[in-house]
Amino acid sequence: xxxxxxxxxxxxxxxxxxxxxxxxxxxxxxxxxxxxxxxxxxxxxxxxxxxxxxxxxxxxxxxxxxxxxxxxxxxxxxxxxxxxxxxxxxxxxxxxxxxxxxxxxxxxxxxxxxxxxxxxxxxxxxxxxxxxxxxxxxxxxxxxxxxxxxxxxxxxxxxxxxxxxxxxxxxxxxxxxxxxxxxxxxxxxxxxxxxxxxxxxxxxxxxxxxxxxxxxxxxxxxxxxxxxxxxxxxxxxxxxxxxxxxxxxxxxxxxxxxxxxxxxxxxxxxxxxxxxxxxxxxxxxxxxxxxxxxxxxxxxxxxxxx
Numbered sequence: 001x002x003x004x005x006x007x008x009x010x011x012x013x014x015x016x017x018x019x020x021x022x023x024x025x026x027x028x029x030x031x032x033x034x035x036x037x038x039x040x041x042x043x044x045x046x047x048x049x050x051x052x053x054x055x056x057x058x059x060x061x062x063x064x065x066x067x068x069x070x071x072x073x074x075x076x077x078x079x080x081x082x083x084x085x086x087x088x089x090x091x092x093x094x095x096x097x098x099x100x101x102x103x104x105x106x107x108x109x110x111x112x113x114x115x116x117x118x119x120x121x122x123x124x125x126x127x128x129x130x131x132x133x134x135x136x137x138x139x140x141x142x143x144x145x146x147x148x149x150x151x152x153x154x155x156x157x158x159x160x161x162x163x164x165x166x167x168x169x170x171x172x173x174x175x176x177x178x179x180x181x182x183x184x185x186x187x188x189x190x191x192x193x194x195x196x197x198x199x200x201x202x203x204x205x206x207x208x209x210x211x212x213x214x215x216x217x218x219x220x221x222x223x224x225x226x227x228x229x230x231x232x233x234x235x236x237x238x239x240x241x242x243x244x245x246x247x248x249x250x251x252x253x254x255x256x257x258x259x260x261x262x263x264x265x266x267x268x269x270x271x272x273x274x275x276x277x278x279x280x281x282x283x284x285x286x287x288x289x290x291x292x293x294x295x296x297x298x299x300x301x302x303x304x305x306x
Contacts, residue, residue, distance in 0.1 A: 025269040033256040037151040039248030041073035049273040050078040060286040062087030070149035072101035074247030078274035079281040084113030122176030147177040152212040173215035190234040200243040200300040227294030236293040243300025244271040267302025
């Protein structure tokens with residue numbers, strides 16, 4: 001069986017990309033890699049699709065202010081676009097991917113939205129304080145926090161995970177989430193929402209992402225404990241466990257030869273573009289999920305079920 005796959009204005013044929021006769025799954029991209037974390041969206045081929053033109057907002061987040069870490073690209077960018085379409089103003093802390101960040105800001109402004117970019121290291125608690133201070137100065141309040149920023153590195157065995165890599169992965173993925181949530185919390189009111197990004201890898205244990213999986217498991221625990229802690233204040237805390245989405249994290253993590261096969265083990269036999277996760281962010285941020293807290297939503301094409 002042979003598939004053509006279409007995104008943007010380009011067709012990708014598995015035979016053309018991989019030099020083989022057939023495949024049972026749809027690939028999203030040819031082999032490619034980037035040499036650093038975080039990756040750059042503007043360098044990806046094909047470019048990720050972050051906005052569904054058929055998605056029409058209905059004011060579900062009208063007047064809300066949302067902080068979305070890693071909002072310059074990938075899932076964070078898709079989240080920001082959907083939030084803006086629903087009437088929110090967005091603050092996008094990011095590391096140093098300035099080209100991606102400015103692309104996102106320009107796109108948001110083309111939609112008539114408002115966006116504040118903040119560059120810094122999320123593992124530094126001082127940056128978290130700066131994020132909160134800048135948000136309050138610019139927009140006067142905080143209603144939604146999306147802890148999306150993260151890094152992951154492919155290593156074949158535990159002994160290949162250096163102390164430095166383990167420390168950095170923990171600090172970005174867990175410490176950063178902890179620091180920023182703690183800084184934001186005093187300004188959240190009844191009806192506010194916190195959304196944390198865990199991963200499908202936590203639920204099947206990817207053998208090449210041991211330190212990453214460890215951090216994403218910690219995020220599940222943090223989500224559940226904080227949800228109980230804040231429930232009577234009517235501040236909801238939930239998590240999303242994405243499967244394979246075509247974001248800069250992928251070429252920045254995996255060896256290039258693995259990229260075309262990513263998503264193949266999902267029941268749907270494909271990966272997904274970031275826009276396909278955007279409505280899940282909106283659901284958890286809005287009153288549509290007013291009776292949901294401490295939950296993990298699995299959006300993974302059937303890679304993990306139950």
